[in-house]
Amino acid sequence: MDELTERLRAFARERDWEQFHTPKNLAMALAGEVGELLAELQWLTPEQSATVMADPELGPRVRAEIGDVTVYLVRLADVLGLDLVDAALDKLDEAGRRYTVEAARGNATKITD
């Protein structure tokens, strides 16, 4: 993860792209990539989506979209000065207090909100 952050930083600096990498712009780019990920899964049933990585055509495309989403999320967090994993662990702690095992068992709900 640190290597990825560093390489993205160098990538933007070498191309003089730091001027474009504001949080607002990067959030839009992140959303654009998530849109491409959705497009790969939109007509599959949930069951088909569960085995998508075994498909020789779709599997690599889904992996590529996950890579794209990660690129922009890691770059965005770096520009914001945030540690992604810490931010996620804090939300998970909060979710654990809100959705206790007893109350949540088998009820579909959000991990976060």
Add this chain to the structure above:
Amino acid sequence: MDELTERLRAFARERDWEQFHTPKNLAMALAGEVGELLAELQWLTPEQSATVMADPELGPRVRAEIGDVTVYLVRLADVLGLDLVDAALDKLDEAGRRYTVEAARGNATKITD
């Protein structure tokens, strides 16, 4: 990151939520959280967005949304059996070949596509 993956796995298992955590559903949840992140930044100028973390009200909200996005991305990658960082590094290698430093300097473009 490994700790986060493990804790999300336990979180879902304990609540019997694995049935809902198909790639299709998790990709929708990821997109929903990215939508909440966009909502925090939508009326800011790019310049205002660059200092959003210094805002005592907006900063923590942006960090919480980044945490939510990370939660679902990490969970989705785990369900797909993918390594997020490897997938991102592969895309970055590919982008480096496509957008050479010389050609890309100062031209806004996508890291990925």
Add this chain to the structure above:
Amino acid sequence: MDELTERLRAFARERDWEQFHTPKNLAMALAGEVGELLAELQWLTPEQSATVMADPELGPRVRAEIGDVTVYLVRLADVLGLDLVDAALDKLDEAGRRYTVEAARGNATKITD
């Protein structure tokens, strides 16, 4: 539709919000609302989603999200000087040429791309 466009225009003008209603900002707001719509449907099966309007709690929430999405799409098209329906009909003409009835029958694919 014309009434909606007019009322949104007046709404923004009276509140001095025209300064915020750039295409970039409105596209982010549109994406944020679509994210809220996804969140209502994310844990439902496709079959459950087909009867969501009959649910006394979920139905009105889905309708409200559809209303929000429409508000921002109509406002965005107005700011861009576009006729929504014309733009859609043009894409549909193009899709009809690309996906002929014979070739497309029963194969899930995109209407548009």
Add this chain to the structure above:
Amino acid sequence: MDELTERLRAFARERDWEQFHTPKNLAMALAGEVGELLAELQWLTPEQSATVMADPELGPRVRAEIGDVTVYLVRLADVLGLDLVDAALDKLDEAGRRYTVEAARGNATKITD
């Protein structure tokens, strides 16, 4: 609008695509198209985005994405049995009560929430 709804209905029926057009799937497709729209605007400044339709390359692409978004939103509303414009007008009435002209003047905020 009625013509568009009717033509989309026929388009799906003739291709035997009604099986794929659940609200869940169509909401994902809508989000995917909104992601493509964001991608066209992500590196523009808000000011640049305000004149995007005058750009001979970008203008037609933005119009095409607006068309795609409209296609899926209209199809989704039809499948849900909703009138898009009525749903939007109801949200606008609600927003008018919440953000009075006096209170909202010049403060960036959401039309809807």
